[in-house]
Amino acid sequence: MRRELLLVFVAAVALYLPTARYGFVQDDRAIIASNPAAHSIGAALRAFDDPYWPRATGAGLYRPVTILSYAIDWTVSGGRPGWLHVMNALWHGLASVLLVMLLARWLPALSAAAAGLVFAWHPVHVEAVASLVGRAELLAGVGILGAVLAARRGRWAVAVCCAALAMFSKEHGVIAGVAILLDKWLHTSDETPYPTGFWIALAIVTIGFLAAWFAIGWVGESDEAAAFYGSGTWGRLAIALPAALRAALLLVWPASLSVDYNPQVLPARVGVSIPALLGLLVTVGIPALAVWCHRRAPAISLSAGLATLSYLPGVILAERNLYLAVILPAVFVGWAVTWLAARRGLRPAAAAVAIIAIACGWRSSARLPAWRDNRAQLLTLLADHPESYRAHGSAAAVLAGTGDTAGARREYQKADSLFPGDRYLNGAHAIFLIGIGDTAAAVPLITRGGRSSAGERMTLRAEFLLELARGHRTKATVLADSASKRFAGEQKWYSQFR
Numbered sequence: 001m002r003r004e005l006l007l008v009f010v011a012a013v014a015l016y017l018p019t020a021r022y023g024f025v026q027d028d029r030a031i032i033a034s035n036p037a038a039h040s041i042g043a044a045l046r047a048f049d050d051p052y053w054p055r056a057t058g059a060g061l062y063r064p065v066t067i068l069s070y071a072i073d074w075t076v077s078g079g080r081p082g083w084l085h086v087m088n089a090l091w092h093g094l095a096s097v098l099l100v101m102l103l104a105r106w107l108p109a110l111s112a113a114a115a116g117l118v119f120a121w122h123p124v125h126v127e128a129v130a131s132l133v134g135r136a137e138l139l140a141g142v143g144i145l146g147a148v149l150a151a152r153r154g155r156w157a158v159a160v161c162c163a164a165l166a167m168f169s170k171e172h173g174v175i176a177g178v179a180i181l182l183d184k185w186l187h188t189s190d191e192t193p194y195p196t197g198f199w200i201a202l203a204i205v206t207i208g209f210l211a212a213w214f215a216i217g218w219v220g221e222s223d224e225a226a227a228f229y230g231s232g233t234w235g236r237l238a239i240a241l242p243a244a245l246r247a248a249l250l251l252v253w254p255a256s257l258s259v260d261y262n263p264q265v266l267p268a269r270v271g272v273s274i275p276a277l278l279g280l281l282v283t284v285g286i287p288a289l290a291v292w293c294h295r296r297a298p299a300i301s302l303s304a305g306l307a308t309l310s311y312l313p314g315v316i317l318a319e320r321n322l323y324l325a326v327i328l329p330a331v332f333v334g335w336a337v338t339w340l341a342a343r344r345g346l347r348p349a350a351a352a353v354a355i356i357a358i359a360c361g362w363r364s365s366a367r368l369p370a371w372r373d374n375r376a377q378l379l380t381l382l383a384d385h386p387e388s389y390r391a392h393g394s395a396a397a398v399l400a401g402t403g404d405t406a407g408a409r410r411e412y413q414k415a416d417s418l419f420p421g422d423r424y425l426n427g428a429h430a431i432f433l434i435g436i437g438d439t440a441a442a443v444p445l446i447t448r449g450g451r452s453s454a455g456e457r458m459t460l461r462a463e464f465l466l467e468l469a470r471g472h473r474t475k476a477t478v479l480a481d482s483a484s485k486r487f488a489g490e491q492k493w494y495s496q497f498r
Contacts, residue, residue, distance in 0.1 A: 001104060004116070005097050009097050011096075011357075012093040012096040013090060015364060016085070016088065017086070018365075019086075019089065021082060022081065022371060022372050023372070024132065025372075025377055027131075027133045028081075030054060030057060031053065031132075032084070033081075034054075035067075037067050037071070038074060039079065040075060041071050041072060041075055044064070044068040044072075047064065050064075051217050052066070052067065052217065054489075056489025056492065057489065058488060058489065060217050062171070062212055063168065063170055063171075063217075065169045066168075070084065070132075070135070073087050081132065084135075085130070085132065087135075088130075088132060088134065088135055089129060092129045093120070095142045095323075096120040098145035099119050099327060100115070101149055102148060102302070103331065107335070110337060110341065110349065111337045112334060113353075114334045114349075114353040114356075115299075115330040115331050115333055115334030118334075118356060118357060119326055119327060119330040121360040122254070122326045123254040123257060123360060123364045123367055124250055124251065124254050124323075124326055126257070128319070128323045130368055131320065137321070139166070139169035140166045140167075140169045140172060141166075141323050141324050142165070143163060143164075143165035143167070144173060144175065144176045144179050144324065146158070146159075146165070147160075147163040147176045147179070148180050151184070156195065159198070159202075160201045163176035163177060164205045167206065167209040171213060174209065174210065175306075175310060176202075178309055179305070179306060179309060182290075182301075182305045185294070186294055186298040186302055226262055226422040226424070226425075227263055229455075234271075235270065239269060241276040241277075242269055242276050242278075242279050244279040244280075244283050244317075245275050245276075245278045245279035246275075247325070250319065251328060256384070257384075258385050259370070259380075260388045261317040261319075262388065262390055262419070263389060263418065264418050264419065265385050265387060265388050266317065287304070290305040302327075302331075303327040303331035304328055306324050306325075306327050307324065307327060307328040310323070310324035333353070337349045378391065387418060392411045392412075392414040392418065393411070393412065393415040393425045393429075396409075396412040396415060396429070400432050409432075409436075412432060423449045423456070424455040424458045426445045426449040426458075426462075427455055427459045428462075429442075429445050430442040430466070431461060431462050434462065439466060442466060443466070461483070464476050464479040464480055467479060468497065
């Protein structure tokens with residue numbers, strides 16, 4: 001089994017070694033490059049009571065171990081992004097190896113290795129591994145898989161530590177205890193219960209994390225995807241269920257990948273639709289598969305359960321949120337290899353594994369350059385998904401920064417025509433228009449943004465600049481004082497206009 005583990009680890013790491021030449025892209029800049037907490041171990045430890053996003057952004061979340069991992073890498077490398085990318089590849093390799101070790105209980109060595117290879121090279125993983133902020137997914141995945149494996153072997157302290165690693169790396173790590181229960185339920189031949197002390201320790205860690213998350217990481221305005229703004233329960237389901245269908249399709253056929261799954265990459269649907277009904281079928285069908293296979297194919301049951309649990313706490317769709325869900329198609333491949341080897345022999349089975357793995361590796365390699373830098377990321381998104389309103393909004397910001405006001409206006413209008421419901425983008429658009437003197441066009445955008453508390457920070461900025469442009473300094477001062485009191489970090493932004 002050692003050869004198989006080494007093969008999977010090397011394959012997982014080798015695929016992502018080209019990212020050692022990549023830089024900080026998109027959220028990497030705010031979370032790592034310009035975040036003092038990520039630049040030294042001492043600062044990271046002192047920031048254990050700080051949210052994941054710097055307080056000035058107001059975005060919240062709570063992932064202190066992820067920040068600590070960046071701080072360790074920054075200390076070792078002097079802040080070179082290439083080192084952080086290599087460490088992402090190594091964490092991904094470790095997760096792939098842990099998966100093979102878990103599956104070895106139910107699958108032969110070749111089949112477990114086949115599943116590990118598919119997991120290691122699946123194209124959906126490119127975002128999680130090539131993007132540095134995807135580290136949270138990798139650490140949570142390693143923690144959850146490690147906790148299950150350690151509990152299976154009776155290493156209770158290690159299991160609790162792995163569960164804590166998962167939780168304090170990303171919030172969906174709270175499923176670690178349920179994943180351990182699921183694995184125990186599937187091991188029907190072992191009637192020995194896990195010790196009560198272990199469950200108590202696991203419960204204490206879970207409750208402690210949840211308490212910290214709600215006290216530190218909860219920021220209401222950032223906990224809602226833009227597509228959900230102004231939607232009720234049924235409206236949210238009309239959007240979320242087609243997203244679940246798209247997620248399932250990406251696991252099986254990752255041909256059309258994107259760094260953005262907001263409207264209109266995923267259409268902003270209203271009411272009942274065929275994709276929503278199919279998404280409901282997926283949502284119900286995968287947990288049902290976990291139950292139905294628990295005696296027939298425990299490996300599939302475990303993978304279906306992990307896929308369901310890991311995706312539940314996510315947003316409507318992001319490829320990195322599918323990191324553990326990829327276990328499901330990977331295990332199907334491993335199970336199919338077992339079936340093929342029994343009927344046709346090892347050579348046809350090995351050939352099938354090679355074909356599938358090479359196809360996955362080729363698609364992933366082709367996708368990697370999209371994460372080289374911000375320019376490559378934006379150009380790839382615009383080329384592959386011109387229907388993405390966020391792509392055009394980002395392009396508008398870039399053009400405005402270069403002084404191309406005509407191009408920026410065109411891109412903002414394109415973004416608004418695709419999806420007018422993003423209050424943050426409305427505020428940014430209004431600020432741009434005020435900057436070029438078109439206050440009349442900015443007013444409707446500010447009015448639109450004021451209809452919802454989502455994006456209020458950006459709406460207040462735009463309203464402040466509008467009052468300044470009109471010469472109403474007293475009103476502007478009142479707005480600035482109000483915003484500075486309500487939102488952390490805003491005082492610095494407003495002070496530049498004092």
